[in-house]
Amino acid sequence: MVISEKKNPLVGSMTVPGDKSISHRSVMLAALANGTTTIEGFLTGEDCLSTIDAFRKMGIQINQSGTCVTVHGKGMYGLQQAIEPINLGNSGTTTRLLLGILAGTPHHYCLYGDESLSVRPMDRVTIPLTEMGATFDGNDQGRLLPLSVRGRKLQAIEYTLPVNSAQVKSAILLAGLFAKGTTKVIEPVQTRDHTERLLKAFGATVNKTGDTIAIEGNQTLHGIHIEVPGDLSSAAFFLCAAAMKQDSNITMKDIGLNPTRTGVIDVLQRMGATIEVHVTRYIGDEPVGDIHVQGSRLHGITIDGEDIPRLIDELPIIALVASQAEGTTVIKDAEELRYKETDRIQAVVDTLSNMGVTIKGTKDGMVITGQTTLLRGGEYDSYKDHRIGMMIAIASLCTNEAITLTNHECINISYPTFFTDFNELAQ
Ligand SMILES: O=C(O)C1=C[C@@H](OP(=O)(O)O)[C@@H](O)[C@H](O)C1
Ligand SMILES: C=C(OP(=O)(O)O)C(=O)O
Numbered sequence: 001m002v003i004s005e006k007k008n009p010l011v012g013s014m015t016v017p018g019d020k021s022i023s024h025r026s027v028m029l030a031a032l033a034n035g036t037t038t039i040e041g042f043l044t045g046e047d048c049l050s051t052i053d054a055f056r057k058m059g060i061q062i063n064q065s066g067t068c069v070t071v072h073g074k075g076m077y078g079l080q081q082a083i084e085p086i087n088l089g090n091s092g093t094t095t096r097l098l099l100g101i102l103a104g105t106p107h108h109y110c111l112y113g114d115e116s117l118s119v120r121p122m123d124r125v126t127i128p129l130t131e132m133g134a135t136f137d138g139n140d141q142g143r144l145l146p147l148s149v150r151g152r153k154l155q156a157i158e159y160t161l162p163v164n165s166a167q168v169k170s171a172i173l174l175a176g177l178f179a180k181g182t183t184k185v186i187e188p189v190q191t192r193d194h195t196e197r198l199l200k201a202f203g204a205t206v207n208k209t210g211d212t213i214a215i216e217g218n219q220t221l222h223g224i225h226i227e228v229p230g231d232l233s234s235a236a237f238f239l240c241a242a243a244m245k246q247d248s249n250i251t252m253k254d255i256g257l258n259p260t261r262t263g264v265i266d267v268l269q270r271m272g273a274t275i276e277v278h279v280t281r282y283i284g285d286e287p288v289g290d291i292h293v294q295g296s297r298l299h300g301i302t303i304d305g306e307d308i309p310r311l312i313d314e315l316p317i318i319a320l321v322a323s324q325a326e327g328t329t330v331i332k333d334a335e336e337l338r339y340k341e342t343d344r345i346q347a348v349v350d351t352l353s354n355m356g357v358t359i360k361g362t363k364d365g366m367v368i369t370g371q372t373t374l375l376r377g378g379e380y381d382s383y384k385d386h387r388i389g390m391m392i393a394i395a396s397l398c399t400n401e402a403i404t405l406t407n408h409e410c411i412n413i414s415y416p417t418f419f420t421d422f423n424e425l426a427q
Contacts (some may be wrong), residue, residue, distance in 0.1 A: 002406045003396045005377065009247035010397075015254045016235045018043040018067060018228035020414050021166070021194045021285070022256065023053045024093050026226045028101060028174070029202045031060045035223030039069040042228055045414045047091035054098060057082045058109075073223050076178065077105070085110035085146070090117055090341060090413050093167055095145065097195075100171030103134035104178025105151035112146040116341045116384060122147055125171040128159045132175050132183075146362065156181030156217060163336060164309045166191035166260075169213070174346040176215040184214045191309040192260040197285040210390070229256035229288040230366065234415045236264045236314045238425055239293050241394045243273035244324040246299035248295035250425060254280075257287040263310030267289065267318060271298040271325055278379055285311045300327035300370060308334050316391040319348045322368035323357040323375070324398060331365035341385040341410075351380055351388065355395060379402025386413040393422060 023043040026063060028051065030037030039287065042048065044067060052062050052069070059080030061072040079101075088095045088111055093290050095111060099122065102109050112118070123143040126136045132154040138147035154177040159172055169185050173195055176183025188211060196206045196213060202221040207214045235252040242248035257279055273296045279289040303311070315337055322329035337344040349361040352368070355375040359368045375398045382389030382405060387410045396403050411418050 001405050003393055003403045003405055005399050006397045006426045008243050008426055010238060010242040010250050011248065012425050013251035013253055013426065014421060016230040016252065017415060017417060019231040019256045020045060020047060021093065021192060022228050023048040024073055024097065025194055025198045026101050026125060027051050027055060027071055027230065028312050029198055029221055030073050031055045031221045032076050033073035033202055033221035034075045035073055037071045037073060037226065038224040039226045039228060042067045042069045042342035043231065045412060046089055047094065047413050050089040050091045051094045054086050054088060054094060057086050078221055081107045082109055085112055088117060089111045090114050092117065092120055097174060099125050099129060099149060100174035102149045102151055103129040103132060103175045104154050108148065108150045110146060110148045118145045121339055124163055124165065127169060128157060128172050129175055131157050132179055154179035154205055156183040158184040160186040164189045164191055170195040173213065173215050176217060177219055179217040182214050182216050186211050186212050189306050189309055191258055201284045221232045227283045229283055229286060230254050232256050232261050233313045237317050237390050237394055239264065239268060239291060240317045240321045241397055242293040243268045243296055244298060244321050245397050246295045251290055251292045253290045254288055255291055257289050260310060260342050262308050264314040264318065267303055268299045272296055273298060298325035300325050300329040301329045304332035312336060313387060316348050316387045317346055317394060319352060319366060319368055320391050320395055323352055323370055325368060325370045325373050333364055335364040342383040347383045347385060347388045351392060373398065375399045377403050379404040379406065382407045382410050384410045386410045390415065390418055397426065
C-alpha cells in the first residue's frame, strides 16, 4: 500500500475502536459466568475475533453483530471438549489467558497459532500453571505452540511474576478461580489490571494488598452488561502524531483511562506536549474520558522502570515521536519488546534507521537522538506486526516522499479502521 506524504496537521475529534484487553477478557469471563453477558463497543480486530472463535469451539454460544456481542455463559465448568485444535491466530493475550482457564477444566485441548505466535514464549504461563497441577506438552519442550493442555483439579499457589506481564498475572488469576485455596500473585511492578477489575464486575472477590493480588478458588461469576471504552493503545498513534506535528489540534473521545495504561500520556507531557485529559465517566470500574493534544515542540526524555508496563505497546510510536524531539530519548527496561509479535526493538531500530533517524538498539531498549524532522520515504515492511505497521504509516507526517508499506493487512489485528481514521484526521 502506498501512503502519500501528509503535509497537513491533524485536526478534529473522534473516538477509536474498543479496548483490546477489555474485549478479550469480557468474552472469556462471560463464557465462565452464569447467564448472559452483553458487550457493547467490542473490538472487531482479528485478535479479539480469535477469542470469540476459540470459545465457540468450546461450545459457548456467542452472537456477534458488529461491535455488539452477546455471550451465553455456561458457568465455571461449562466449557466443552473441542473436537479439533483451536487456532489462536496472532493473539498472545488470547493464548496466555486461555491457558489459565483451560488449566482448570476437566478436558484436553490443543492450541496453535500463526508463525509469529508460534515463536512467542508460553513457558512464562505453563511453568506456574504446571505448579498448580495442569499438564502441558508442546513444541520446544513445551515452551512454544502448538501446545496441548490437560486440565486438572488445581491447587492454589503463591507466585512472584518473573516478568512484568499482565498476561501472566491474568493467566494465574484465572486458574486461581478453579483452584483449591487462595492463589496469590505478587507483581513487583504494577501491570494493567483489567482482569482484576472485570472479575469484580462479574461478581468475584479479588483483593489487592500492596503488590499482592489474592483470589479465592471456587467462585461463581454472573453475566453482566459491559461497555468497552476506546483503546488508548490505538488512540496513542494519533495522540503521538498530533503532539509531534506542528499546528495539530485533536481530541480523542471516550478513551479508556485506566491509570495502568496511561503511560503514553505522561510521556508526551514529559516531552513537552500540550495535552489535557478529562475523565468524563466511569464504565464499571474503568475511568473513561477525552484527551486533547496540540502540536508542540518536544524534547527527549528517559523512559524506564515502572513507566514501561504502562506503555509497553506504545513504545514503537513513542520512538518515532522521539525522532522528532530535540535531544536524546533513552528507553530502558523494555526487553519484553523483544517477545511481542516481532522483536520490536530490532524492528523499530531497523525501520527508523532506514528512514534516516539516529537510533541505536540496546539489550533492553533503544537510544534515539533527535531531531530528524525530515524522514526518508520509500518501501518499509510492517514485519507483520500491527504496531510497527501503524508506526510506519504515521511516519508519513514527517516526510516529503511517499511511503510504501508492505504487509499492511496486519493492522486489522488491533485497529481495522486505522487508515480511514488517519485520513479523516490528517486530511
Ligand atoms: O494483558 C493484556 O491484555 C496485554 C498485556 C501486554 O502483554 P504482556 O502481558 O505480555 O506484557 C500487552 O503487550 C498486550 O498487548 C496486551
Ligand atoms: C503485544 C500485543 O498483543 P498480544 O500479546 O495479545 O499479541 C499488542 O497488541 O501489541
